[in-house]
């Protein structure tokens with residue numbers, strides 16, 4: 552009997568430890584009793600926002616990703632700097648837009664359910680709504696995250712992967728967050744919507760190896776097209792990542808990668824691993840038969856990264872500052 556109890560205890564605690572690393576405390580419908588309309592309130596605001604500006608879908612999806620990769624999904628990305636040292640003010644934030652949208656959603660929630668819904672959960676729900684607004688498949692979002700109260704610029708530099716990353720670095724970076732090689736390729740499909748600044752890939756157009764050359768692995772015709780849009784040292788021009796359908800959540804970006812027309816080395820690098828290559832080749836051939844469902848699963852995995860749950864952390868009243 553005693554031995555059984557010990558085994559049970561060991562099993563229990565082993566599961567518990569695994570659970571913490573995998574987002575224990577999160578569940579679909581966390582606010583069912585405390586704020587039953589929480590998701591509907593978010594959806595309402597977002598429907599209005601996307602009607603006015605569907606181009607915010609990209610930045611808002613990316614915002615959840617950047618939040619989760621730095622300190623976990625705890626809304627640190629939203630905190631304003633007091634002395635310009637918050638995540639918001641780091642170079643990779645260059646294209647993050649839509650902070651005011653989050654403030655609008657938060658204000659609507661505070662009116663109906665004061666102090667209940669975390670900013671971290673708002674980011675996760677808004678990211679899903681961005682996918683759906685652009686024609687992607689609906690997926691359930693787990694909620695129950697609580698907000699952190701620390702935001703550090705320097706942490707973005709070590710946790711966010713650069714667009715120049717090779718496949719080894721990408722896999723290691725995702726692995727460090729508990730995400731698989733499949734999650735990497737599936738989530739990279741998020742690049743099917745949105746835009747990029749020329750500066751995020753112009754190293755591939757100009758002087759790639761120091762001989763005033765372009766990246767030889769990029770389709771030379773595409774290099775020509777991009778050079779017309781992006782002059783040397785252009786810091787402001789935006790380019791559609793999936794030209795012609797940058798507001799449509801489809802699998803065309805995977806097809807572009809297979810044609811060597813991806814903007815980033817980090818996207819093209821997905822051809823350099825058998826698992827990622829097989830996935831994007833298959834999806835682009837079969838019209839993305841499982842991409843919609845896969846994306847929902849991988850977003851759930853990403854949304855579990857180092858979450859704060861239970862009575863730890865905070866529920867911010869304003870997403871841009873601590874209470």
Ligand code: HEM
Nearest residue numbers: 609610613616646712713714738741745746747748751817
């Ligand atoms: C795998 C590593 C990744 C790298 C290296 C990367 C890099 C980048 C870069 C450099 C940009 C362009 C930023 C700019 O210059 O404006 C970008 C845009 C974007 N990324 Fe990623 N990304 C990665 C993964 C992801 C993931 C996991 C998601 C979401 C699931 C995502 C969603 C987006 C979206 C939607 C945009 C467009 C943003 C807009 O329209 O402003 N990315 N990414």
Ligand SMILES: *[C@@H]1O[C@H](CO)[C@@H](O)[C@H](O)[C@H]1NC(C)=O
Nearest residue numbers: 629630631639650651871872
């Ligand atoms: C915080 O940042 C947001 C944009 O992210 C800005 O609109 C707002 O004015 C800032 N608020 C304060 C109190 O600094």
Ligand SMILES: *[C@@H]1O[C@H](CO)[C@@H](O)[C@H](O)[C@H]1NC(C)=O
Nearest residue numbers: 715716717718719720721823
């Ligand atoms: C990948 O990039 C890392 C970091 O820049 C580098 O150390 C490594 O040698 C690269 N690996 C390959 C296979 O190119």
Ligand SMILES: *[C@@H]1O[C@H](CO)[C@@H](O)[C@H](O)[C@H]1NC(C)=O
Nearest residue numbers: 757758759760761762763764
């Ligand atoms: C190209 O790169 C080389 C080697 O880094 C450098 O010496 C040269 O000045 C660069 N050319 C331009 C036009 O930036």
Ligand SMILES: *[C@@H]1O[C@H](CO)[C@@H](O)[C@H](O)[C@H]1NC(C)=O
Nearest residue numbers: 716717718816817819820823
């Ligand atoms: C893919 O691997 C090849 C061979 O190792 C290498 O030359 C190329 O730079 C890699 N491409 C990317 C985008 O990492």
Ligand SMILES: *[C@@H]1O[C@H](CO)[C@@H](O)[C@H](O)[C@H]1NC(C)=O
Nearest residue numbers: 699700701702863864865873
């Ligand atoms: C953050 O919250 C913790 C309690 O969860 C508190 O001990 C700490 O002082 C807070 N830090 C800041 C910067 O507000």
Ligand SMILES: CC(=O)N[C@H]1CO[C@H](CO)[C@@H](O)[C@@H]1O
Nearest residue numbers: 639640641642644645647648
């Ligand atoms: C929206 C936002 O906060 N953007 C900031 C990003 O970081 C740069 C500095 O790298 C700031 O100048 C921006 O204000």
